[in-house]
Amino acid sequence: MIVVEGITKSFGTLNVLKGIDLRVEKGEIISIVGASGAGKTTLLQIMGTLDKADSGVVYINDQNVSKLNDAKLSDFRNKNIGFVFQFHQLLPEFTALENVMIPALIGKAKESQAKNRAKELLDLLGLSSRMDHKPNELSGGEKQRVAVARALVNNPAVILADEPSGSLDTENKEELHQLFFKLRDTLGQTFVIVTHDEHLASITDRTIHMQDGLIIENMPQFEE
Numbered sequence: 001m002i003v004v005e006g007i008t009k010s011f012g013t014l015n016v017l018k019g020i021d022l023r024v025e026k027g028e029i030i031s032i033v034g035a036s037g038a039g040k041t042t043l044l045q046i047m048g049t050l051d052k053a054d055s056g057v058v059y060i061n062d063q064n065v066s067k068l069n070d071a072k073l074s075d076f077r078n079k080n081i082g083f084v085f086q087f088h089q090l091l092p093e094f095t096a097l098e099n100v101m102i103p104a105l106i107g108k109a110k111e112s113q114a115k116n117r118a119k120e121l122l123d124l125l126g127l128s129s130r131m132d133h134k135p136n137e138l139s140g141g142e143k144q145r146v147a148v149a150r151a152l153v154n155n156p157a158v159i160l161a162d163e164p165s166g167s168l169d170t171e172n173k174e175e176l177h178q179l180f181f182k183l184r185d186t187l188g189q190t191f192v193i194v195t196h197d198e199h200l201a202s203i204t205d206r207t208i209h210m211q212d213g214l215i216i217e218n219m220p221q222f223e224e
Helices: 042-047 070-080 096-106 109-126 140-152 171-187 197-205
Strands: 001-010 014-022 029-033 053-061 081-085 158-163 191-194 206-210 214-220
Touching: 001 042, 014 042, 014 214, 029 042, 029 171, 029 197, 042 096, 042 191, 070 081, 081 140, 096 109, 096 140, 109 140, 140 158, 140 171, 171 191, 197 206
Parallel strands: 029 191, 029 206, 081 158, 158 191
Antiparallel strands: 001 014, 001 053, 206 214
């Protein structure tokens, strides 16, 4: 579903990624862990087409995204990749419903279609009573669930999450983690999650350990 081959990336003289090979299957939830500076976020950004590798290729659903021009890449990203960031990055002037609709409208969906899809997702995520609230009227956990709904609105092939629970308290963190598995079970959703949260890493299907720009361990989780 996602295949990464030979990815390298440098910033000036700093070699951040030194040859990354990784495969992610459909419906899989994987975590990427490692110390700060290991290259986790850079890898996630390259997988999400937000940055370009110096060498190597990225395939998503058999599409070599490394060969797409900027316009086609932007369209592909909008339709196939959802993003969840640590600080949700909702637009403050828009309601929860409008924030969720935005990627669908960018993808040229009809407004009625985008609204219906956004309402459906907010309801699924337990936010039906909060649709007309703006971000400053929502709790941290609610804002992050709105961000998840926004990431899902175009039925993406994969959701890439960068420290998605890093700014949440313990209760909201656990609810968000369980939500990822609910979405995998109900929608077949694939997740790649960069995290420092040891508990989240321990419950994902597979944990990718990175160190100094390399994958040093690629381990499935086993039930005792």
